[in-house]
Amino acid sequence: MKDRSAASRIGVMIYEGVEPIDIGGTVGVLAMARRILPALDIAVVAERAGPVTLAAGLVVMAPFAFETAPACDVTIVCGGPGWRAQVRNAAALAFLQGRPRGTIASVCTGALIVAAAGLLDNRAATTRRQAVGSELDAPIDLLKTDAVDCSAVSATVVDSGVVTGGGVSLAIDTTLYLLGRLYGEDVSAEVARIIEYDRAYAANRGVLPIVVTAS
Numbered sequence: 001m002k003d004r005s006a007a008s009r010i011g012v013m014i015y016e017g018v019e020p021i022d023i024g025g026t027v028g029v030l031a032m033a034r035r036i037l038p039a040l041d042i043a044v045v046a047e048r049a050g051p052v053t054l055a056a057g058l059v060v061m062a063p064f065a066f067e068t069a070p071a072c073d074v075t076i077v078c079g080g081p082g083w084r085a086q087v088r089n090a091a092a093l094a095f096l097q098g099r100p101r102g103t104i105a106s107v108c109t110g111a112l113i114v115a116a117a118g119l120l121d122n123r124a125a126t127t128r129r130q131a132v133g134s135e136l137d138a139p140i141d142l143l144k145t146d147a148v149d150c151s152a153v154s155a156t157v158v159d160s161g162v163v164t165g166g167g168v169s170l171a172i173d174t175t176l177y178l179l180g181r182l183y184g185e186d187v188s189a190e191v192a193r194i195i196e197y198d199r200a201y202a203a204n205r206g207v208l209p210i211v212v213t214a215s
Contacts, residue, residue: 025171079108128167137213
């Protein structure tokens with residue numbers, strides 16, 4: 001467990017078609033966490049550095065490309081409708097496969113990209129539980145077929161060594177969990193309070209648990 005003054009870096013992997021709420025739930029929470037963790041660094045990574053168009057047309061700048069991405073304590077893979085292209089993107093899969101296994105996390109349908117990289121085989125995991133729009137299958141059901149012997153769990157967060165978070169706004173909960181794993185639960189609780197999410201964080205865990213299977 002790190003002291004609050006200790007340096008750490010959390011990477012956030014984005015791509016064309018990421019849901020903007022996943023940026024808010026990851027980068028936004030991390031930015032607020034810097035109020036009490038001044039040595040926390042955030043590295044936003046995409047296949048190529050520069051502008052990335054998210055779902056609904058919002059454009060953000062990625063400072064790092066896959067090939068220039070720094071070492072990170074955790075790299076969080078965002079979700080969004082663009083996941084369908086990323087599961088076939090050899091560069092994205094190779095990037096994830098090249099990161100230390102215990103440093104990978106995902107929010108929402110980012111788990112399906114992690115699964116395509118083979119990193120959820122023989123692990124428990126979660127992702128968005130509901131089909132949306134024209135989707136024929138709920139993403140959580142796809143985990144069962146996209147990863148070998150993956151146990152798909154309805155949960156807020158599943159930590160099986162690789163950390164996966166549930167859908168959409170649960171990106172906030174997953175990022176808080178990761179901060180707690182790095183710095184302790186008192187830090188995740190304080191960040192939740194700072195962003196006025198403490199009651200929602202507690203309520204979500206009361207409905208969908210945080211499941212830890214990693215030793």
